[in-house]
Amino acid sequence: xxxxxxxxxxxxxxxxxxxxxxxxxxxxxxxxxxxxxxxxxxxxxxxxxxxxxxxxxxxxxxxxxxxxxxxxxxxxxxxxxxxxxxxxxxxxxxxxxxxxxxxxxxxxxxxxxxxxxxxxxxxxxxxxxxxxxxxxxxxxxxxxxxxxxxxxxxxxxxxxxxxxxxxxxxxxxxxxxxxxxxxxxxxxxxxxxxxxxxxxxxxxxxxxxxxxxxxxxxxxxxxxxxxxxxxxxxxxxxxxxxxxxxxxxxxxxxxxxxxxxxxxxxxxxxxxxxxxxxxxxxxxxxxxxxxxxxxxxxxxxxxxxxxxxxxxxxxxxxxxxxxxxxxxxxxxxxxxxxx
Amino acid sequence: xxxxxxxxxxxxxxxxxxxxxxxxxxxxxxxxxxxxxxxxxxxxxxxxxxxxxxxxxxxxxxxxxxxxxxxxxxxxxxxxxxxxxxxxxxxxxxxxxxxxxxxxxxxxxxxxxxxxxxxxxxxxxxxxxxxxxxxxxxxxxxxxxxxxxxxxxxxxxxxxxxxxxxxxxxxxxxxxxxxxxxxxxxxxxxxxxxxxxxxxxxxxxxxxxxxxxxxxxxxxxxxxxxxxxxxxxxxxxxxxxxxxxxxxxxxxxxxxxxxxxxxxxxxxxxxxxxxxxxxxxxxxxxxxxxxxxxxxxxxxxxxxxxxxxxxxxxxxxxxxxxxxxxxxxxxxxxxxxxx
Numbered sequence: 099x100x101x102x103x104x105x106x107x108x109x110x111x112x113x114x115x116x117x118x119x120x121x122x123x124x125x126x127x128x129x130x131x132x133x134x135x136x137x138x139x140x141x142x143x144x145x146x147x148x149x150x151x152x153x154x155x156x157x158x159x160x161x162x163x164x165x166x167x168x169x170x171x172x173x174x175x176x177x178x179x180x181x182x183x184x185x186x187x188x189x190x191x192x193x194x195x196x197x198x199x200x201x202x203x204x205x206x207x208x209x210x211x212x213x214x215x216x217x218x219x220x221x222x223x224x225x226x227x228x229x230x231x232x233x234x235x236x237x238x239x240x241x242x243x244x245x246x247x248x249x250x251x252x253x254x255x256x257x258x259x260x261x262x263x264x265x266x267x268x269x270x271x272x273x274x275x276x277x278x279x280x281x282x283x284x285x286x287x288x289x290x291x292x293x294x295x296x297x298x299x300x301x302x303x304x305x306x307x308x309x310x311x312x313x314x315x316x317x318x319x320x321x322x323x324x325x326x327x328x329x330x331x332x333x334x335x336x337x338x339x340x341x342x343x344x345x346x347x348x349x350x351x352x353x354x355x356x357x358x359x360x361x362x363x364x365x366x367x368x369x370x371x372x373x374x375x376x377x378x379x380x381x382x383x384x385x386x387x388x389x390x391x392x393x394x395x396x397x398x399x400x401x402x403x404x405x406x407x408x409x410x411x412x413x414x415x416x417x418x419x420x421x422x423x424x425x426x427x428x429x430x431x432x433x434x435x436x437x
Numbered sequence: 438x439x440x441x442x443x444x445x446x447x448x449x450x451x452x453x454x455x456x457x458x459x460x461x462x463x464x465x466x467x468x469x470x471x472x473x474x475x476x477x478x479x480x481x482x483x484x485x486x487x488x489x490x491x492x493x494x495x496x497x498x499x500x501x502x503x504x505x506x507x508x509x510x511x512x513x514x515x516x517x518x519x520x521x522x523x524x525x526x527x528x529x530x531x532x533x534x535x536x537x538x539x540x541x542x543x544x545x546x547x548x549x550x551x552x553x554x555x556x557x558x559x560x561x562x563x564x565x566x567x568x569x570x571x572x573x574x575x576x577x578x579x580x581x582x583x584x585x586x587x588x589x590x591x592x593x594x595x596x597x598x599x600x601x602x603x604x605x606x607x608x609x610x611x612x613x614x615x616x617x618x619x620x621x622x623x624x625x626x627x628x629x630x631x632x633x634x635x636x637x638x639x640x641x642x643x644x645x646x647x648x649x650x651x652x653x654x655x656x657x658x659x660x661x662x663x664x665x666x667x668x669x670x671x672x673x674x675x676x677x678x679x680x681x682x683x684x685x686x687x688x689x690x691x692x693x694x695x696x697x698x699x700x701x702x703x704x705x706x707x708x709x710x711x712x713x714x715x716x717x718x719x720x721x722x723x724x725x726x727x728x729x730x731x732x733x734x735x736x737x738x739x740x741x742x743x744x745x746x747x748x749x750x751x752x753x754x755x756x757x758x759x760x761x762x763x764x765x766x767x768x769x770x771x772x773x774x775x776x
Binding site: 230231232243246247278279280287288289310311312313314315316324325326327328330331332333334335336337338339340341342343345346347350351353354356357358359360361362363364365366367368370371374 | 655
């Protein structure tokens with residue numbers, strides 16, 4: 099049975115969504131979950147749920163907690179007994195096959211890299227964001243924030259890792275991989291994208307060339323490759339825009355009685371729509387390239403998001419993503435990987 | 438009376454929206470409009486509109502047309518009698534105070550720079566995108582596509598030009614200028630943003646430091662400074678996401694009879710909402726830093742967008758944006774500008 103560790107103190111509402119999500123995962127997915135955090139706090143939350151006594155859920159004590167105000171460096175250097183660090187250590191020590199955290203993203207990445215180490219051949223682990231598209235098939239964007247100022251070779255590594263993730267976890271048969279740029283023609287872009295282009299073309303993947311920002315959401319590409327600065331801007335622009343649209347639409351829908359009645363009648367449509375664009379269905383963003391598994395959730399994750407992140411962590415392990423990355427890198431480097 | 442030239446052959450549906458927009462502008466704004474394009478085609482379109490005989494609208498013949506397939510370089514080198522080039526020349530020769538085009542963006546920028554020249558002190562003209570925000574006050578993002586691989590000094594120039602535009606045209610009293618990055622803390626970002634930070638701090642503007650992608654649409658910043666690659670990605674990600682949301686919402690709203698009835702009742706809310714997020718209200722993106730004025734419209738611009746772009750071109754001239762940019766740059770450079 100697969101075991102996934104959950105940083106129970108990570109998210110903005112911790113430990114409630116973490117504990118609730120762990121219960122849902124243990125019930126629905128048949129995985130064992132280790133909740134890591136202050137034992138008294140986590141147990142109290144667990145006990146507020148009836149009928150979870152028979153589930154495969156354990157609590158592992160960790161006395162400290164990383165906050166959003168801790169820098170990634172501080173999280174790594176001090177707080178050696180933080181829930182995040184202890185969860186990562188459980189993966190390193192093979193007590194769990196992966197861990198999930200809704201905590202401080204920078205701290206999660208730094209901790210996982212340092213404690214678990216990187217997959218042989220990987221220069222820099224990268225965060226893969228998964229987003230809904232108009233076509234229904236989700237798109238992977240890599241990197242969405244781990245690495246700024248990337249080299250072309252790093253982008254090529256992201257392409258390989260993202261392709262494997264899309265194929266194995268998202269079941270895309272021959273994922274179309276595109277390079278995020280500002281025009282489809284090969285010469286369009288900046289120095290970095292132009293330098294990365296020949297490298298990406300040489301990879302044994304279905305590389306479709308440059309794609310533009312608007313293509314992310316159309317479903318014409320399965321894996322969008324970019325440096326972490328661009329990826330993070332694209333991710334946060336999207337978040338901000340969705341928030342604005344929600345606010346404006348709500349205001350417009352509540353402005354008159356007739357509109358309000360219409361809104362009530364069509365409410366199911368909005369629920370349906372929200373479910374379709376709901377990030378929580380996608381279960382967080384995997385940090386690709388670290389040993390073991392690490393799934394990073396949004397700080398505002400609800401129980402459904404945590405449950406799905408646990409599912410992804412389990413699939414990540416059973417799909418042998420890391421072994422595939424390692425062997426692909428070894429083949430690509432002609433045996434140099436891991437030297 | 439101000440005169441604005443309109444490239445009547447630029448947009449995807451040319452010359453219909455251009456002619457219609459020109460008529461609306463001449464009626465509502467009291468400006469004189471010169472429609473530039475194939476005389477027979479433009480006159481035929483003009484004649485399909487009743488009661489425009491008394492308006493201040495002229496047709497200026499241009500035999501050629503730039504298409505979306507022409508490269509910017511080709512547009513500049515050949516096609517010397519294109520509607521775009523002739524419109525730009527009218528501005529250079531002081532026959533018009535500015536021009537509007539919904540044509541090939543790269544070609545418009547290259548032509549305006551070459552034909553009209555740059556404002557003394559400006560290294561690289563930049564495109565300022567104007568977007569709606571949740572707070573109701575529009576935000577300016579500069580650059581949204583003219584310059585990739587910018588230097589920190591170029592970002593500082595964008596900040597000054599964007600600040601003046603926000604203050605004079607959008608009537609923001611002391612525009613808050615932010616640097617687009619991936620975290621609010623000063624050390625967050627890439628090499629370029631970190632190098633630009635001290636420069637931006639030294640400017641005589643209300644610089645509020647780093648802003649994130651999500652801040653663009655909240656209304657917490659009035660001018661967002663970034664290089665043209667990032668700005669173009671942010672712009673196109675937004676366009677793609679809005680399209681996806683529209684499609685999904687429409688599908689959900691039409692899935693059942695009850696929802697459809699609700700949709701019909703609340704339709705005014707959607708119209709209202711569309712108006713609030715409608716780019717055409719903002720009248721296109723000014724190319725800041727070229728002599729005279731140049732307003733770039735989306736290829737899909739409707740008549741309302743063209744009308745508003747003509748309005749912006751007129752305000753650009755009467756607001757003396759270029760003189761302000763020149764004098765601000767001269768002050769900033771300690772008299773070096775224009776050397």
